[in-house]
Amino acid sequence: xSGIVVEGLSKAFAGRALFEGVSLAVRGGEAVVVMGPSGTGxxxxxxxxxxxxxxxxxxxxxxxxxxxxxxxxxxFATAALAMRAxxxxxxxxxxxxxxxxxxxxxxxxxxxxxxxxxxxxxVRAQALLEQVGVAHRAAAYPRDLSGGEQQxxxxxxxxxxxxxxLLLDEPxxxxxxxxxxxxxxxxxxxxxxxxxxLAVSHDEGFAVAVGGRVIRMAGSG
Amino acid sequence: xxxxxxxxxxxxATGTAAAETGMERIRRTGELLWGGDLQGGEPFxxxxxxxxxxxxxxxxxxxxxxxxDLGARARxxxxxxxxxxxxxERGTFDVAMNGLEVTAALARRVHFSRPYYVxxxxxxxxxxxxGLSDLASLRGRRVGTLAxxxxxxxxxxxxxxxxxxxxxxxxxxxxxxxxIEAVLLDDIIASRYGRRPxxxxxxxxxQGRYAIGVKWAEDDLWRAVDGAxxxxxxxxELRGILARWHIDGARQAALAAPVDASVTARSxxxxxxxxxxxxxxxxxxxxxxxxRPDHVLLFVRxxxxxxxxxxAAMLLAMSWGLLLAVVRMPSRRRxxxxxxxxxxxxxxxxxxxxxxxxxxxxxxxxAPVLALPAWAAAVLGLGLNYAAYEAEVYRGGIAAVPRGQIxxxxxxxxxxxxxxxxxxxxxxxxxxxxxxxxxxxALLKDTSLVSAITVVELTKRxxxxxxxxxxxLAPGLLCAALYFAMSYPLSRLARxxxxxxxxxx
Numbered sequence: 204x205s206g207i208v209v210e211g212l213s214k215a216f217a218g219r220a221l222f223e224g225v226s227l228a229v230r231g232g233e234a235v236v237v238m239g240p241s242g243t244g245x246x247x248x249x250x251x252x253x254x255x256x257x258x259x260x261x262x263x264x265x266x267x268x269x270x271x272x273x274x275x276x277x278x279f280a281t282a283a284l285a286m287r288a289x290x291x292x293x294x295x296x297x298x299x300x301x302x303x304x305x306x307x308x309x310x311x312x313x314x315x316x317x318x319x320x321x322x323x324x325x326v327r328a329q330a331l332l333e334q335v336g337v338a339h340r341a342a343a344y345p346r347d348l349s350g351g352e353q354q355x356x357x358x359x360x361x362x363x364x365x366x367x368x369l370l371l372d373e374p375x376x377x378x379x380x381x382x383x384x385x386x387x388x389x390x391x392x393x394x395x396x397x398x399x400x401l402a403v404s405h406d407e408g409f410a411v412a413v414g415g416r417v418i419r420m421a422g423s424g
Numbered sequence: 425x426x427x428x429x430x431x432x433x434x435x436x437a438t439g440t441a442a443a444e445t446g447m448e449r450i451r452r453t454g455e456l457l458w459g460g461d462l463q464g465g466e467p468f469x470x471x472x473x474x475x476x477x478x479x480x481x482x483x484x485x486x487x488x489x490x491x492x493d494l495g496a497r498a499r500x501x502x503x504x505x506x507x508x509x510x511x512x513e514r515g516t517f518d519v520a521m522n523g524l525e526v527t528a529a530l531a532r533r534v535h536f537s538r539p540y541y542v543x544x545x546x547x548x549x550x551x552x553x554x555g556l557s558d559l560a561s562l563r564g565r566r567v568g569t570l571a572x573x574x575x576x577x578x579x580x581x582x583x584x585x586x587x588x589x590x591x592x593x594x595x596x597x598x599x600x601x602x603x604i605e606a607v608l609l610d611d612i613i614a615s616r617y618g619r620r621p622x623x624x625x626x627x628x629x630x631q632g633r634y635a636i637g638v639k640w641a642e643d644d645l646w647r648a649v650d651g652a653x654x655x656x657x658x659x660x661e662l663r664g665i666l667a668r669w670h671i672d673g674a675r676q677a678a679l680a681a682p683v684d685a686s687v688t689a690r691s692x693x694x695x696x697x698x699x700x701x702x703x704x705x706x707x708x709x710x711x712x713x714x715x716r717p718d719h720v721l722l723f724v725r726x727x728x729x730x731x732x733x734x735x736a737a738m739l740l741a742m743s744w745g746l747l748l749a750v751v752r753m754p755s756r757r758r759x760x761x762x763x764x765x766x767x768x769x770x771x772x773x774x775x776x777x778x779x780x781x782x783x784x785x786x787x788x789x790x791a792p793v794l795a796l797p798a799w800a801a802a803v804l805g806l807g808l809n810y811a812a813y814e815a816e817v818y819r820g821g822i823a824a825v826p827r828g829q830i831x832x833x834x835x836x837x838x839x840x841x842x843x844x845x846x847x848x849x850x851x852x853x854x855x856x857x858x859x860x861x862x863x864x865x866a867l868l869k870d871t872s873l874v875s876a877i878t879v880v881e882l883t884k885r886x887x888x889x890x891x892x893x894x895x896x897l898a899p900g901l902l903c904a905a906l907y908f909a910m911s912y913p914l915s916r917l918a919r920x921x922x923x924x925x926x927x928x929x
Binding site (some may be wrong): 206253255276284287288291292294298299301302311312315316360361364397 | 754826828829831832833834835836837838839842846847848851854
């Protein structure tokens with residue numbers, strides 16, 4: 204698989220550069236953790252990768268989909284939709300759909316966006332929940348889950364779209380240290396399956412446990 | 425404490441009333457307060473267009489003459505025509521005089537003077553109408569008149585489908601529009617307001633009399649007022665006033681005839697001027713505090729109409745309001761911003777003006793271009809008005825959906841529209857539910873306003889029964905009980921749905 208290529212990405216906020224000229228590449232099967240103190244724009248960098256935010260300069264490419272900061276708004280919106288079809292995102296707060304059960308959360312993308320048949324989507328969703336270890340919570344609502352369980356559902360929801368790249372924003376912030384290892388194991392396994400993993404974190408232990416490359420962002424301010 | 429205060433007030437009020445007779449009061453104040461309704465218009469009592477703020481009309485002149493006879497000045501008190509008698513009873517004014525028709529039912533409640541005008545009940549219809557001739561021919565027809573009038577009772581007696589109006593011009597407007605089949609009203613009204621190109625007078629279906637109403641308890645005042653009229657009739661002053669207003673005629677010769685005892689005595693016999701009154705039932709057994717068993721059935725039916733109008737209007741308000749709220753969501757697109765501006769203007773306009781005014785515009789002002797049936801205007805008027813409120817409730821609900829939910833939808837590759845449909849609205853509607861339920865209960869009670877456009881719903885039914893029977897307490901309580909019986913289950917139901925949805929929100 205092709206992975207994700209970031210080139211020359213810059214973003215300023217309120218006249219202050221968050222990051223400047225960031226270039227990095229994550230190949231399929233690889234796990235990369237971007238480290239750095241808070242306030243260095245790690246999360247913003249990640250959000251620029253699937254077009255939730257727009258960089259000031261630079262490009263993001265996944266296969267033949269190119270998200271360029273210089274595009275017209277219409278073009279950028281179209282490219283962002285195409286990008287999101289190939290890039291999964293796991294939010295720091297998980298953002299599970301609060302009005303839907305765990306299973307419905309995982310089925311939502313395939314059925315509504317990819318127009319998959321509901322029966323097929325259900326079987327795949329159940330398999331994914333099995334894979335991330337929360338199959339027993341399929342009928343529960345998000346607010347009844349622990350932080351760790353919510354995170355796994357969020358991962359399953361992203362995986363259900365069969366992405367080439369998975370972006371994770373501060374994946375350990377809601378986990379107690381004992382759980383960090385098991386999350387790292389899960390992510391390593393996903394990378395082993397050919398997925399390109401890009402996580403931002405300030406947790407050294409997590410970076411070590413995932414065992415991939417570590418990129419350090421320096422404070423630019 | 426509050427109760428004691430109230431009791432003290434009541435005691436004080438009745439205390440002074442008992443201490444003073446009607447004539448003593450008028451001598452003390454030097455004023456004869458007389459109640460009427462300016463909406464009755466020309467030639468009864470109306471604001472003189474030439475002299476703003478000044479009143480004119482034949483009743484204004486009669487009142488002035490009677491007051492002069494009593495050694496006082498006449499002072500007009502504005503009061504809805506349909507509640508003139510209850511207001512007289514509670515002492516808002518000394519006498520009621522505004523085309524007050526002498527009926528057996530009313531004669532039990534107010535002490536009528538001798539008549540000052542003999543009117544004819546005039547039937548007006550469209551030129552093309554067929555099969556209308558006498559009272560009996562009106563059975564099952566939609567006929568407009570003033571509620572609680574003699575015509576109202578006559579029409580009820582022959583089984584006509586009565587449509588109640590508050591003003592005297594509106595029935596003829598509606599007749600022109602084809603909303604009703606005929607109008608039965610006093611000849612004075614018919615000749616002033618019923619002269620329209622497409623309308624024709626079918627004939628006079630009977631006679632009645634206008635008299636001055638006095639409280640039964642104030643015998644000295646009644647004697648003085650009746651005496652004043654007698655002197656005005658004898659001297660020709662009364663006929664002179666009528667002639668000045670072009671309403672004198674051969675029929676008025678009856679004024680000089682000896683007074684019919686059944687009119688001025690507290691009689692319970694129904695016949696007046698040879699009519700057999702349509703409704704003689706107020707005197708029957710089972711009359712309890714102004715409510716009889718068959719009244720209850722009428723009330724329940726009126727409650728059904730109230731509920732139906734409220735439900736239909738709410739359905740309209742919810743869907744139209746949702747559309748308005750969605751259109752008002754922020755957007756970068758120009759045409760969406762323009763639409764949003766229009767929707768905002770709509771919301772502010774409909775929230776910022778009285779719903780009663782909107783109903784009048786829909787039903788009366790719009791009639792020449794769009795003659796809506798009354799029920800449709802009621803549903804549309806309330807629905808369009810409440811849509812503005814629902815739009816605001818939904819807007820709040822949409823704003824309450826966490827940003828992360830929308831971003832999660834975007835990250836899954838959902839388009840704006842799909843995210844709106846699948847994520848934003850389902851959650852926003854849950855947040856909106858308490859507000860919507862609250863508005864529905866408010867709407868249920870606001871339906872009472874549609875009586876202004878001739879729909880007889882629960883509150884109108886209550887006033888009609890209360891005015892007819894003289895008791896406000898029992899009809900009022902029954903009416904309140906029915907409103908409560910409808911609104912309370914609603915609020916319980918809303919609470920239950922809220923709790924069930926809460927499990928998933």
